[in-house]
Amino acid sequence: MALQQFRRVLATAFIAIFSLSQVACVDGKVLGLERAEWFRRLSVGETLPIFSVAYVDYDELTELGPGALLFLSWHAEAAGEARLRQRLLEAATRLESGLYRQRAGQLLEELYLATNQFTALSDLYAANPMKLPDWQLALGQAKALQGQANWPAAIVAWQDFTDRWPEQAATRSASLLTARVDCLLGMVADNLTDASWRLRLTEAARQLTEQRAETSLAAALTRLLPILEPLLPADLSLLLALREAAGRRDYGPALRLFYRYIAVRNHASQFDQAATAGSAAEPATGTPGDNAAPATETRPEALAVSDLFATVHRLDQTMLADFVRSLPFATAADLARCWLFSEAAEGLNVFRLLVAQPELPLELAYLYHFYAGRLESRQQRPDQAALYLRQAARLAGNGPDRDVAYWYLAEGQLATRPAETIASLAEALAVSDNPGYYDDLLEALSRLAVLRRDGHLLASLDAAAGRRAAPSQRARLDYLLARAAAAGLISLSDLQAAFGENAPASLQRYQNAHYQLAANQAANPWYRLLANLRLGRPALVRPPETAAAVAPPAATPSAGSGRDGSAPASQPVADQPYAEFCRGLVDWQLGSRLFDETSRFLPVMYLEEIRLAAQWLADGGRHAESIRLANRLLARSDTAATMQDWRLAWPQPFGDAMATALAVSSVDRSLMYGLIRSESLFMPAVVSMAGAVGLSQLMPATAAEMAGRLRLASWDSANPADNLLIGTAYLKRLLDNNGGAVLPALFSYNAGPGRYRAWRTAAAGLPVDLMLETLDYAETRQYGRNVATAAVYYETLYGSVDANDYLSWLLGEAD
Structure with missing residues (x-):
C-alpha cells in the first residue's frame, strides 16, 4: 500500500514538472507570456521572465524565434547574470542552427577561456559549433590541455601544431614558445619531470633569446x-632579463x-680554466690529508656586483664587440636599441667594429649595418649614417627590414639634403612591396618644396x-604638382632638368596630365574633387536612387562564415542569413551590438545586407556606427553607390537643433x-x-567664452542643442575674422587662430589649396580635407548649389 502511494506521488510530481516545462504548448505562450509581450517588455526595458524563474526550459525559449537563446544570452550578460548567460550559450550551441549556433560557440569559447573552464573548452572544440578549421581546433585543444595542467599532453599538442601547420605557427612563434616554457615549468611544479627536464627548459629559454621582439x-x-x-x-637568466x-x-x-x-x-671562463688546471695538478693517487684546508670555489652565480663591474671595466671595445657577436639576432637587436637610447657613443664604437667583421651571416650583417647607421645618425654624422643604412637596405633579407x-x-637626409632624400626614396620605392x-616622407618632402617655392x-x-x-599619396602628388605648375612654382626648365628628354612639351600639358590622373583615381576623394574642378568637369555627380544588387566579392570567406561567396547576386531579405541576424539584433533591442557583430561578417555579406544594417543603425540613432558601416560599403570594389548609400554616409541628424x-x-x-561629421560623427x-x-x-574655455557672447545663462556642451548653438557661433566668428574665407576658418577651428596666423605668414602668396599642403600639423591638413569634402557631399545631396560652384566658394575662388 505504501509503495503504491509513493508511486502516485512520484507520478503526480513528474506530471507537474512536465506541465511546467511545456508552457509553450499552451496557447502559444513562452514561460507564460505571449511572444508579443516578450518584445513589448524588451522595448520598454522591463524584466524578462528568465530572470525571475528558478527553472528555464531552453527548448521552450526557441519558440521565440531563430537566435532567441543567443540574443537572450546578451541580455543576461547586460543584467549581470553570468551563470544564466553561460547556460543560454551552451543551449544555443545545441538547439540553435546556422549562424546563431556558430556565434554562440564563439562566445562560449571566449567565456570558457576567460573563466578557466578548460575541460568544458575541450568538449566545445570536440563539438566545434564554431566551424573552426582544423588548425584552429588543434591550437584550441593545446590551450585547453595546458589549462587543465595536463603538461605532457600539452607539450605534445603544441609540438604537433607546430609540425603540422608551420605557416600558422610562424605567425605565433613567441606565444607558442612561452606556452612550451609554461608547460615545462608546470611539470617542475608538479614533480612530473624526468631526467631531461632541465635540458629541455634551458633549450626553450635559450630559444626565447632568439625570438624576434x-x-x-x-x-x-x-x-x-x-x-x-x-x-x-646565470648567463641565460641575464639575457632574458635584458x-x-x-x-x-x-x-x-x-x-x-x-x-x-x-x-x-x-668569470665562468676563468673558473673553468682554474678547475681544469687544478684537476691536472692533482696527484694520481691519494687524498688530501685530514688537516688540509677545505677547497673553496666561487661559481659565476655567486659573483659579487663589485667583481662584475670590475670585470667589465677591464674590457675594451673589441671584447665588447666579440660578446655582441656571440648573441642571437633578436637579443643583439634589443641591445643595440639600448645603446641607441642610452649610451650611443659607446654603442657606435662597438658597431663600427662589428660591421668590419669578415664573412658575417647576412642577417647579422644587416643588423650591424642598420644600427651602425642609426647610431651614427644619433651622433650627428649624416654622411656615415647614410653609408651604413644604404648598405643595410641592400643586405636586408625581407621587405619590412629593407623598408x-x-x-x-x-628621413636622416630630409632636413638638410632633400635632393638626396629624393634619390633614396626613388631607390626604396623601386623595390618596396609597401609604398x-x-x-x-613624401608628404614632408613635398611640403618642404612648396614652402621653399x-x-x-x-x-x-x-x-x-x-x-x-601608394595610391592615395600618388593622388595627392598628382594634384599638388599640377597646381604648383599652375601657380608658377614649377617652370618648364624645372621639368626639363628633372625629366630630360622625357620632359613634357609645355607646362599646360604637364598640368592637364596630372589633373587627369588625380581626377580618375578612387583612392582620395578630396583630390578627385579638386582635379575635376580644375579640368572643368562636374566635381561630383549624384548617384542613382537605387542600384542592382551585386554578389559579395569572390574571396575566401572568414573561418566559419557559413557562406562560400558563390551566392546569387540578389535574393529576398528573408533568405539572407546576415540580414536576418542583424534584424534579430534590432528586434531584441540589441542595437548597441549591431555594428560590432556586422563588422565580423562584412567580407561575405551582400550589399543589401550591409545597407539594411547601416539603415537600422541610423534608425536607432547610432549615426557614427551607421556612417562607418556605410563607408565600408562605399569602399567595396563591388559597390555601385546609390543615393541611399550617400544619405547613410552623410546623414543630417539633429535637424531642429541645427536649424x-x-x-x-x-x-x-x-x-x-x-x-560636425568630421569632428564627432554625430556623437x-x-x-x-x-x-x-x-x-x-x-x-571648455572656448565654450565658456562663446556662451558668454551668446548670453546663455546655462549650457551643456554634451547637449546637442547647446553644442550646435555655441559651435556654429564660434565658426561664424572665425569666418568673420578671416574675411569669410572658409578653409582658413577651418584651420583656425582645428589648430587655433594663433597657429593659423603663423602658417599664413609662412605660406604668403600661395593659393589656399596649396597652403593646406604646407601646414605642419598632419591632423589639421587632414581636417581641412575631410570637412571640405564632406561639405561638398552634403551640398550635392541636400542643397541647391552646383558642386563646382560650391567647391569654388570653399576655396575662396567664387565670383
Missing part, C-alpha cells in the same frame, strides 16, 4: 622571469644587465618617385554638417583626448 614577448618574460631565474644558468627590460624600454638597466652578463661569462632601413636613410610605408625639387620628386607612391543654431549665426548648412557626448566635448568638439 613582439608585444607579447616582453609581457611573457615579465611573468616568467621570477620563476625561471633560479632554474637557469630582453624583458628592453621590451619595457628601460634601456639603461637593460644595458647594465648586459655588462653583468659579460662579467658572469668571463625600415630605407626609411631611416631618407605606403613612405607616405609621411622650389620647383626644381618638386619636379625632381615627380620624376624620381611620383608614379611609385536653430544656423538661424542665430548664419553659417552655411552644408559646411556646418561637414564640420553628442564624445570627449576627445584633449578634452573637447560634443558634436562640434568644443574646448
Whole structure:
C-alpha cells in the first residue's frame, strides 16, 4: 500500500514538472507570456521572465524565434547574470542552427577561456559549433590541455601544431614558445619531470633569446622571469632579463644587465680554466690529508656586483664587440636599441667594429649595418649614417627590414639634403612591396618644396618617385604638382632638368596630365574633387536612387562564415542569413551590438545586407556606427553607390537643433554638417583626448567664452542643442575674422587662430589649396580635407548649389 502511494506521488510530481516545462504548448505562450509581450517588455526595458524563474526550459525559449537563446544570452550578460548567460550559450550551441549556433560557440569559447573552464573548452572544440578549421581546433585543444595542467599532453599538442601547420605557427612563434616554457615549468611544479627536464627548459629559454621582439614577448618574460631565474644558468637568466627590460624600454638597466652578463661569462671562463688546471695538478693517487684546508670555489652565480663591474671595466671595445657577436639576432637587436637610447657613443664604437667583421651571416650583417647607421645618425654624422643604412637596405633579407632601413636613410637626409632624400626614396620605392610605408616622407618632402617655392625639387620628386607612391599619396602628388605648375612654382626648365628628354612639351600639358590622373583615381576623394574642378568637369555627380544588387566579392570567406561567396547576386531579405541576424539584433533591442557583430561578417555579406544594417543603425540613432558601416560599403570594389548609400554616409541628424543654431549665426548648412561629421560623427557626448566635448568638439574655455557672447545663462556642451548653438557661433566668428574665407576658418577651428596666423605668414602668396599642403600639423591638413569634402557631399545631396560652384566658394575662388 505504501509503495503504491509513493508511486502516485512520484507520478503526480513528474506530471507537474512536465506541465511546467511545456508552457509553450499552451496557447502559444513562452514561460507564460505571449511572444508579443516578450518584445513589448524588451522595448520598454522591463524584466524578462528568465530572470525571475528558478527553472528555464531552453527548448521552450526557441519558440521565440531563430537566435532567441543567443540574443537572450546578451541580455543576461547586460543584467549581470553570468551563470544564466553561460547556460543560454551552451543551449544555443545545441538547439540553435546556422549562424546563431556558430556565434554562440564563439562566445562560449571566449567565456570558457576567460573563466578557466578548460575541460568544458575541450568538449566545445570536440563539438566545434564554431566551424573552426582544423588548425584552429588543434591550437584550441593545446590551450585547453595546458589549462587543465595536463603538461605532457600539452607539450605534445603544441609540438604537433607546430609540425603540422608551420605557416600558422610562424605567425605565433613567441606565444607558442612561452606556452612550451609554461608547460615545462608546470611539470617542475608538479614533480612530473624526468631526467631531461632541465635540458629541455634551458633549450626553450635559450630559444626565447632568439625570438624576434613582439608585444607579447616582453609581457611573457615579465611573468616568467621570477620563476625561471633560479632554474637557469646565470648567463641565460641575464639575457632574458635584458630582453624583458628592453621590451619595457628601460634601456639603461637593460644595458647594465648586459655588462653583468659579460662579467658572469668571463668569470665562468676563468673558473673553468682554474678547475681544469687544478684537476691536472692533482696527484694520481691519494687524498688530501685530514688537516688540509677545505677547497673553496666561487661559481659565476655567486659573483659579487663589485667583481662584475670590475670585470667589465677591464674590457675594451673589441671584447665588447666579440660578446655582441656571440648573441642571437633578436637579443643583439634589443641591445643595440639600448645603446641607441642610452649610451650611443659607446654603442657606435662597438658597431663600427662589428660591421668590419669578415664573412658575417647576412642577417647579422644587416643588423650591424642598420644600427651602425642609426647610431651614427644619433651622433650627428649624416654622411656615415647614410653609408651604413644604404648598405643595410641592400643586405636586408625581407621587405619590412629593407623598408625600415630605407626609411631611416631618407628621413636622416630630409632636413638638410632633400635632393638626396629624393634619390633614396626613388631607390626604396623601386623595390618596396609597401609604398605606403613612405607616405609621411613624401608628404614632408613635398611640403618642404612648396614652402621653399622650389620647383626644381618638386619636379625632381615627380620624376624620381611620383608614379611609385601608394595610391592615395600618388593622388595627392598628382594634384599638388599640377597646381604648383599652375601657380608658377614649377617652370618648364624645372621639368626639363628633372625629366630630360622625357620632359613634357609645355607646362599646360604637364598640368592637364596630372589633373587627369588625380581626377580618375578612387583612392582620395578630396583630390578627385579638386582635379575635376580644375579640368572643368562636374566635381561630383549624384548617384542613382537605387542600384542592382551585386554578389559579395569572390574571396575566401572568414573561418566559419557559413557562406562560400558563390551566392546569387540578389535574393529576398528573408533568405539572407546576415540580414536576418542583424534584424534579430534590432528586434531584441540589441542595437548597441549591431555594428560590432556586422563588422565580423562584412567580407561575405551582400550589399543589401550591409545597407539594411547601416539603415537600422541610423534608425536607432547610432549615426557614427551607421556612417562607418556605410563607408565600408562605399569602399567595396563591388559597390555601385546609390543615393541611399550617400544619405547613410552623410546623414543630417539633429535637424531642429541645427536649424536653430544656423538661424542665430548664419553659417552655411552644408559646411556646418561637414564640420560636425568630421569632428564627432554625430556623437553628442564624445570627449576627445584633449578634452573637447560634443558634436562640434568644443574646448571648455572656448565654450565658456562663446556662451558668454551668446548670453546663455546655462549650457551643456554634451547637449546637442547647446553644442550646435555655441559651435556654429564660434565658426561664424572665425569666418568673420578671416574675411569669410572658409578653409582658413577651418584651420583656425582645428589648430587655433594663433597657429593659423603663423602658417599664413609662412605660406604668403600661395593659393589656399596649396597652403593646406604646407601646414605642419598632419591632423589639421587632414581636417581641412575631410570637412571640405564632406561639405561638398552634403551640398550635392541636400542643397541647391552646383558642386563646382560650391567647391569654388570653399576655396575662396567664387565670383
